[in-house]
Amino acid sequence: MQGKTGSESWQEVWDKSVNGPRALIDCWQEIPCDPCQEACAQGSIVLSSGICAPPALHAETCNGCGKCVAICPGMAIFLVDRSIGSGLARVTVPYEMRDEIRLGGEAWAVDGEGNYLAEGRITRVSGAGRPGRTMLLTIEVPEEWALKVRGVRGRRKLLEEPEEVEAIEAVEDFAFCRCEEIDYSRLREIITQGEFRSLPALRRFSRAGLGYCQGRFCQSILRSQFLADCPEEDREVESFRVRAPVRPVKLSRLGGEDG
Amino acid sequence: MSLPCEQLDLLVIGAGPAGLCAAYEAAAVGCRVTIVDENDKAGGQLSKQIHRFFGSSHHGAGKRGIEIAEELFGDCLKLGVDVRLSSSVLGLFSNGEVMIDAPTQLCLVNPGAVIVATGASEKSLAFPGWTLPGVMGAGAAQTLINIHRILPGSRVLMVGSGNVGLIVSYQLLQAGAEVVGVVDTAGSISGYQVHAGRVRREGIPVYLGHRLLSARGSTGLEEVLVEAIEDGTVKRFEADVLCLAVGMSPLCDLAAMRDCRMVYEDALGGLVPWHGADMRTSQSPVYIAGDASGVEEASVAMEEGRIAGISAAEDLGSLNSGEAAERRAAIAKRLDELRAGPHSRGKLAAKERLYAR
Amino acid sequence: MAFNNFRILQHPVLGEKKNGKEVRIFLDGLPIHAVEGEPIAAALYAAGVRITRLSPHKKEPRGAFCMIGRCTECCMIVDGEPNVRTCRTMVRDGMRVETPRGWME
Ligand SMILES: Cc1cc2nc3c(=O)[nH]c(=O)nc-3n(C[C@H](O)[C@H](O)[C@H](O)COP(=O)(O)OP(=O)(O)OC[C@H]3O[C@@H](n4cnc5c(N)ncnc54)[C@H](O)[C@@H]3O)c2cc1C
Ligand code: SF4
Ligand code: SF4
Ligand code: FES
Numbered sequence: 001m002q003g004k005t006g007s008e009s010w011q012e013v014w015d016k017s018v019n020g021p022r023a024l025i026d027c028w029q030e031i032p033c034d035p036c037q038e039a040c041a042q043g044s045i046v047l048s049s050g051i052c053a054p055p056a057l058h059a060e061t062c063n064g065c066g067k068c069v070a071i072c073p074g075m076a077i078f079l080v081d082r083s084i085g086s087g088l089a090r091v092t093v094p095y096e097m098r099d100e101i102r103l104g105g106e107a108w109a110v111d112g113e114g115n116y117l118a119e120g121r122i123t124r125v126s127g128a129g130r131p132g133r134t135m136l137l138t139i140e141v142p143e144e145w146a147l148k149v150r151g152v153r154g155r156r157k158l159l160e161e162p163e164e165v166e167a168i169e170a171v172e173d174f175a176f177c178r179c180e181e182i183d184y185s186r187l188r189e190i191i192t193q194g195e196f197r198s199l200p201a202l203r204r205f206s207r208a209g210l211g212y213c214q215g216r217f218c219q220s221i222l223r224s225q226f227l228a229d230c231p232e233e234d235r236e237v238e239s240f241r242v243r244a245p246v247r248p249v250k251l252s253r254l255g256g257e258d259g
Numbered sequence: 260m261s262l263p264c265e266q267l268d269l270l271v272i273g274a275g276p277a278g279l280c281a282a283y284e285a286a287a288v289g290c291r292v293t294i295v296d297e298n299d300k301a302g303g304q305l306s307k308q309i310h311r312f313f314g315s316s317h318h319g320a321g322k323r324g325i326e327i328a329e330e331l332f333g334d335c336l337k338l339g340v341d342v343r344l345s346s347s348v349l350g351l352f353s354n355g356e357v358m359i360d361a362p363t364q365l366c367l368v369n370p371g372a373v374i375v376a377t378g379a380s381e382k383s384l385a386f387p388g389w390t391l392p393g394v395m396g397a398g399a400a401q402t403l404i405n406i407h408r409i410l411p412g413s414r415v416l417m418v419g420s421g422n423v424g425l426i427v428s429y430q431l432l433q434a435g436a437e438v439v440g441v442v443d444t445a446g447s448i449s450g451y452q453v454h455a456g457r458v459r460r461e462g463i464p465v466y467l468g469h470r471l472l473s474a475r476g477s478t479g480l481e482e483v484l485v486e487a488i489e490d491g492t493v494k495r496f497e498a499d500v501l502c503l504a505v506g507m508s509p510l511c512d513l514a515a516m517r518d519c520r521m522v523y524e525d526a527l528g529g530l531v532p533w534h535g536a537d538m539r540t541s542q543s544p545v546y547i548a549g550d551a552s553g554v555e556e557a558s559v560a561m562e563e564g565r566i567a568g569i570s571a572a573e574d575l576g577s578l579n580s581g582e583a584a585e586r587r588a589a590i591a592k593r594l595d596e597l598r599a600g601p602h603s604r605g606k607l608a609a610k611e612r613l614y615a616r
Numbered sequence: 617m618a619f620n621n622f623r624i625l626q627h628p629v630l631g632e633k634k635n636g637k638e639v640r641i642f643l644d645g646l647p648i649h650a651v652e653g654e655p656i657a658a659a660l661y662a663a664g665v666r667i668t669r670l671s672p673h674k675k676e677p678r679g680a681f682c683m684i685g686r687c688t689e690c691c692m693i694v695d696g697e698p699n700v701r702t703c704r705t706m707v708r709d710g711m712r713v714e715t716p717r718g719w720m721e
Binding site: 026027028029030031032033034035038039050051052071072073074075076096097098110111112113114132134150151153158159162163164165166167168172173174175176178184218220221223225242243244245246247249 | 297310311312313314315316320321323326347348349350352358360365382383384385386387388389390432433435437439440451452453454456457459460461462463464472473484485486491492493494495496508512513515516529556558596597598599600601602603
Binding site: 380403 | 621622623624625627628629630633654655658661662666667668671676677678679680681682683684685686703
């Protein structure tokens with residue numbers, strides 16, 4: 001039988017998880033990634049057509065070993081286990097954060113947006129104390145959250161909302177080039193006056209991009225401002241020249257007097 | 260000033276995934292390879308990446324960037340590649356000479372072939388307050404936390420919801436900083452859904468359709484004003500770090516200095532040296548690979564590096580053309596697979612335009 | 617260690633930070649603790665110092681921007697030598713680091 005991708009497989013995971021843990025995969029974009037398929041000894045994860053296909057799960061054959069959970073670079077695979085009954089489910093999530101979470105302790109189960117779902121007991125911790133390994137945490141939550149849990153958190157304080165403030169008026173002027181400190185207003189003036197119709201000419205005149213960093217930082221900004229302010233029909237193409245050295249170098253070395 | 264000039268066979272500039280794979284591939288068929296990098300560690304971007312990587316088993320997927328870097332570097336050492344770290348290449352001259360700022364002195368080398376695998380540099384944004392201490396590239400924050408193990412501050416606002424912005428936000432959280440949000444002018448998250456998922460489940464809000472107004476503070480960053488594009492409401496974030504993750508552009512000034520024909524391709528991050536599918540540039544014997552040939556991913560950089568290594572080995576006479584073509588074709592197939600997803604569509608089209616010219 | 621909380625001693629992926637040898641550098645005459653093998657700019661951040669220089673004309677505060685030796689925002693005067701990129705220059709015991717205060721105009 002063909003496996004299912006994304007949330008289509010979740011119903012099956014829900015059904016089969018009464019027998020023990022099953023993998024719940026929350027990865028449905030076409031991205032170039034396949035370690036989950038490689039990791040699964042059961043052959044339960046299959047990418048149908050090449051490395052960009054989203055992973056499809058065979059919930060029947062998955063034995064809940066968790067290998068795919070620990071290796072997934074997107075941290076997008078979880079285990080759902082409803083075999084304990086009494087309206088509870090155990091959800092296993094990959095974990096690489098700092099909050100100290102201990103076996104037997106309580107933690108928060110959160111959804112994909114970080115919203116609190118439930119407080120639950122941590123029933124299993126694997127890979128702890130081994131930096132470089134991804135920890136797997138298992139948390140016990142009411143069954144209705146089983147498919148929603150995406151993370152486990154210590155009781156870290158929640159972020160406060162940013163404050164809304166009065167809109168500020170005119171944009172203050174600012175240095176556009178970090179080295180030569182050319183003002184933004186000055187630069188736009190130069191461009192819109194239309195005297196300089198190519199980037200190299202603009203750079204030579206304004207000196208923006210000719211400072212100590214040699215434009216390695218401001219070049220892309222200069223370019224987008226030029227494209228925004230200089231009408232297309234006025235632009236001239238001028239070849240772009242680069243001179244050595246491409247990194248600042250001590251004058252004493254170039255002078256060679258001390259070798 | 261006259262400097263002694265050392266003769267080399269193949270010089271690879273940049274020891275990131277592209278450079279290391281290029282060096283390996285060429286050394287494996289008997290070329291004498293020297294690889295230089297200005298960093299004191301090999302691995303390029305990988306040596307800052309503590310997360311597990313995408314890709315397939317050909318690219319070490321599922322391992323962390325730092326682990327992949329060690330493996331690729333180890334493979335090169337095993338083949339006897341001459342590795343020179345803390346050495347910046349300052350110039351590639353038309354007479355074929357290369358100037359290197361090595362730890363003890365400035366020196367010139369004259370290689371039989373050069374592979375430029377210098378990666379990319381971060382783009383930036385200019386806005387009022389962008390020069391305040393505390394405003395920095397996402398890569399700078401990443402270098403501080405993952406390499407030097409020092410936090411740049413305690414409350415961070417991230418600009419850019421691409422993979423870099425998302426990953427660095429997550430890593431700042433792992434390092435113990437508070438991340439107050441990710442803002443992006445775009446209306447949808449531009450990185451992968453799975454990366455966004457990791458960040459959002461930690462409670463970090465993503466503010467889409469928002470733009471930076473200004474960064475403020477007296478001796479360093481204290482607050483950032485951000486405007487909702489649609490209704491003009493302004494939010495004030497208290498933060499002592501503002502990270503910019505607004506894209507990368509190919510670092511190919513060395514190729515430009517060597518008079519390689521340059522082509523502007525927005526999808527690849529800006530100006531790139533023209534190159535064919537064999538990674539040859541318009542100037543022989545100069546090759547390009549990895550982010551320097553168009554910003555993509557480490558997996559792509561590795562494959563392009565391998566191709567460049569093979570082409571260079573062919574031109575240096577270490578590989579016959581039939582064999583070289585066969586090896587390139589096998590890799591090209593894997594590259595096609597890597598670029599099959601919707602996130603690569605624009606890049607693939609741009610690469611195809613280049614190859615066709 | 618007598619370090620403040622900007623140092624990441626424990627990390628969920630990288631583990632515990634190995635204790636490097638402690639050294640002392642002087643920022644504009646004041647002593648700062650640093651760890652051997654780290655660049656000056658990092659040591660300054662660890663000490664909570666964000667300003668690396670004042671800009672040449674407007675004398676505005678600046679700080680490290682790229683940390684990989686490309687932007688030159690972190691240039692300081694180190695043991696009397698001007699324009700040293702402190703993000704790529706490792707600390708040494710007794711090093712004297714001065715904050716450039718812009719051009720004299
Ligand atoms: C935050 C972040 C997360 C990422 N996550 C992923 C991921 O999950 N999966 C994935 O596939 N990709 C990922 N990438 C992308 C990946 O890291 C890059 O595509 C890849 O490293 C490019 O390899 P490269 O060899 O071309 O360049 P780089 O890795 O940048 O290496 C270039 C090297 O050249 C050296 N160099 C440059 N100029 C000179 C010079 N003049 N002289 C001497 N040496 C020089 C540099 O020091 C550097 O070491 C990520 C990138 C970032 C920033
Ligand atoms: S949990 Fe184990 S058996 Fe199930 S899909 Fe993952 S790796 Fe395969
Ligand atoms: S390993 Fe994770 S991110 Fe990669 S395809 Fe599989 S589920 Fe998706
Ligand atoms: S911080 Fe950019 S050069 Fe040092």
